Amino acid sequence: MFIGVQYYRPPFPERRFWDDDLKRMKDSGIDAIQLWACWGWIEPAPGKFNFDDYDYFIEKAIKTDLKVVISTIAEIQPFWIEREVPDGFMIDHLGRKVKSITRIECIVGLTPGGCTDNPLIKNYMVRFLKEIGERYGKIEEVIGWDCWNETRWNVHSSGYVCYCPYTIEKFRDYLKQKYKNLEGLNEKWRRRYNSWEDVFPGTTPGKGCTELIEFLKFLSYRASGIMRFRAETLRETGVKGIITAHCGAPSILSTGWEPEQPLCRGNDWDFIQYLDGYGCSHFPFWGRFDDRMFGIRVEAVRSANQGKILWVSELQGGSARNGLSANLSVEAKAQQRWVWNAFGRGAKGLIFWCWRDEVFGHESGGFGISGNDGMAEERLEALKETSKVIQRYDCMLNNYKPVKPLIGVLFEPETYFLEWSMDGKIEKSLESLLGYLKVLEVLNIPYEVVESLHTEVLKDLKFLILPFPLVVSDNLSEVIEEFVSNGGVILTEGDIAAFDELAFYRYPGEDRRLPYRLGISPVLDRQIMEKEDFTLKIDGKTFKLKGRYWVSPLSGGKNKVIGKDSEGRVIAVTTTYGKGNIYAFGTFLGANYGQDKIFDKNFEEFLFYLFSKHRCIPDIKILLKNKRDIIYRYGKTENGTLLFVINPTGSKEIDFKIPDGVFTKRVIIDIRKGKTIRLDSKKETKITLNIMPGSWNIFLLQ
Structure with a gap:
């Protein structure tokens, strides 16, 4: 575990600052x-x-x-x-x-x-x-x-x-490596090239989707x-x-x-195979994203790392600059929430950008954790406290591993490529994906982002969400079919596998392998929704939900219809396949999240019900009316269970429900305050923990 800071981007800072700055860094806990x-x-x-x-x-x-x-x-x-x-x-x-x-x-x-x-x-x-x-x-x-x-x-x-x-x-x-020869390329691209010299990459959206998508894939491979x-x-x-x-x-x-x-x-x-670890840049106050969005960013990189070392490679130090502009000063409490939010999700190293305010160009006058935005003193004091905690508990924190997720959300780059090649922007697929990730964050349920070519993690998951799944390859179809057949659960949005990987449309039916095999093919394609609201009824429960973009009505048939739109078209069904369960929609739900409070509440409750039904809820649960505002993560370490609590609110107490099996000594150590709490009851326990308003806490459960 370490906390570092970016210092030298030549030729700045100038040499006259170097010796004193290095000493100040050390004194600040860097x-x-x-x-x-x-x-x-x-x-x-x-x-x-x-x-x-x-x-x-x-x-x-x-x-x-x-x-x-x-x-x-x-x-x-x-x-x-x-x-x-x-x-x-x-x-x-x-x-x-x-x-x-x-x-x-x-x-x-x-x-x-x-x-x-x-x-x-x-x-x-x-x-x-x-x-x-x-x-x-x-x-x-x-x-x-x-x-x-x-x-x-x-x-x-x-x-x-x-x-x-x-x-x-x-x-x-x-x-040539992909298709072996020109005949293979012609077959997939539906062309009649007679020389490789005639094959060129696509350039901009709306012009030759196939060659553009292929070039986008190549650039990523490159x-x-x-x-x-x-x-x-x-x-x-x-x-x-x-x-x-x-x-x-x-x-x-x-x-x-x-x-x-x-x-x-x-x-x-794809990168991680060549590296010992990987990280990401995060500038929350500059990018105006909250603690949960910060969490999503960290989780996405953690998922990509596939068990290797996770770093926060750049974390906003001080107020941002972007040309001749002003930005929010970085508060000490918020900054330390980012630090511990990352550590709670498995990060083992963190580097602030940067020590001094920048000198040159559009970043000049900003970003220094010791910079001149009026809050440097508070930040450095807070950093000292964090540093002391890390030094004292270094071994325990280094051995900490977050609890393994049971839920995955599919990330399909092919869908991004399809949307960009056609529309010149990526909105529908991104909004759909982020909608589910945001709900999981609000529910404080750990999750895995499952990239479509790296599906080995499915063996550890129970539940897989397919947002805006317009592109699903035959290989991925086979993987998902096996996942469900072996007892997995999927929730899929509309038009699953409607296109192949080169932007060719597939007719409903056998051409769309996955929905055809699972029995959830649409009966019509991309119909206008006059009214987005619909009622979903499942297991005696009712949820008021909303579709988005369009509806591709599903067939009732052997499936159980759980939702129809205002025109009576089947918009949601549930069915089984092998040992598994399927929840299929003929429209898109995730992209609505964050637009309507009534929908948000119903969508959260619906997903929480499904996750509970299929036993994907974490053992440690929060019991608080404003629980959507608190963030927590937990996992095993060498001498117990570590619980990280991130509190952007003014709350001073949080009630947790912690099963007895988590404890060996029935002791909770408040690491930040240095206090020990001894428990009496030997059953699943409601425990009230004191927390710092707007700040962070760590508890060791033994």
Whole structure:
């Protein structure tokens, strides 16, 4: 476990601050500093490396008893790169050369730089990574290598990239590997190409969905290749610290923006095979997302990590800046809620961005945890308290593992690609996915985000939710069918498997393998909903729900009808398949969440009922009228069960229902206050715990 802080993004802070800042960091409870090792700064001339400032920092950090994390910023390329590799330019979707410039917040090199599909560009980058790995890799105090910062490769490009000859050649190689030959490609794409030279990637939405989707998949695959060579290059030098990387936002939120395609920075689930751990950047006050949305972001990355080390690789330190603007000052209590919210979900390391306020560009004047937003003193005092807790209970916290989820929510990148290729934005699939994740957060039920090509986790789950499932491959259909047949439960929204992975529409019936096999095929396709509200009745209970977008009515038949719309069309059914259960809808529910308080309440109660019915509720439960505002996570550690409570409210007490089996000594230790609570009753217990308003607590249950 460690808490670190980003310090040096050359050439700032200036040397006159260094010694005093390192001492202040140590005094504030910081364990480690992170240094941005920018290629463009370190190799100012080809083959000539200057590490003087890094040598000083690392030596001084060790003497100050601080560990070091090195972030290799190889995407800030040297100014000489275009001169040395004249054909290394990226090409945008309009055929224009991308002229690289200094980045909006970093002035020591070029971005986006040359294309790494050009072998000379890649070789230069590999040489830089080898040089820094060999120089610092054997130092024990260098505990980590963040080998790719926010998986950036196309920042400041003039358009969608890359369409240079080298990337197009690699795209064709990717297709050859996938389809074996041109005949195989023609069969899947429904074309009559007679030469690979005629096969080009798609460019923008609405123009050639198939080749655009295929290119989006390639870009994600390509990013994994970049991650692989960056990580493997460092590993080959024998670095002792763990090798990590981090995203700017989890893959489930990587929906594309000008001029970036969705998931072009890669898929978190694919990266982890090359890494020891993985993390994400989080700036809650800048991004205006609450504690639960912060939790969703952490859980998405934890799910992608598949059991490997989880870091919060960048956490907002002070007030954000985005050009000539002002933003919220970062409150100490809120900041420490983020810290413990992350640790409660399994994070083992955390790095604040950053120590001092930034100096250059659109981030200047902001982000420093010790910065000038009026709250630095309170933040540093709160950090000291957190640091003391970590130092005292380091072994216990390090061995902590959150309870395993029993519920999964499917994340299907193919649906993102379909929606972006057709509509130029990703809204329906994202809103649907987030709706279910938000409900699970409100209900404080642990969950797994299940990526469609990484379904091994299904063996540990009981319940799987399929939001906006318009694309379901035959392979995934087989996996889900087996899951249900073996006793799993699914809840699926409308139009399941209506399209294949290349945007070709499937007629209802046998072509849509999964709904056909499960007996939940629609009888009509995409009908307008005159009225979104409908009543769902199940097991003697009634819920007022809402559909969204459209309705594709289902067949009653052997299924039990549990909901009809205002026109009498079947909108919800339940049925069984093998040993499992199915709840199928002919419309979309998740995307409505957060729009209507009456619906929200009914939707929460409906899902909670299903989860309870199928025994997916955690053993430790909260008993509080405003329970939707409290966040908690728990799990095993070496000497009991740890319970993390995040309290954004003014509440001072929370009632928990904790089964007797959780206890061995019938003792609760309030770790933050250092108090011990001894219990009398030997049955499932209602326990009142005192908590800090607007803050965090940890309890050890023994």
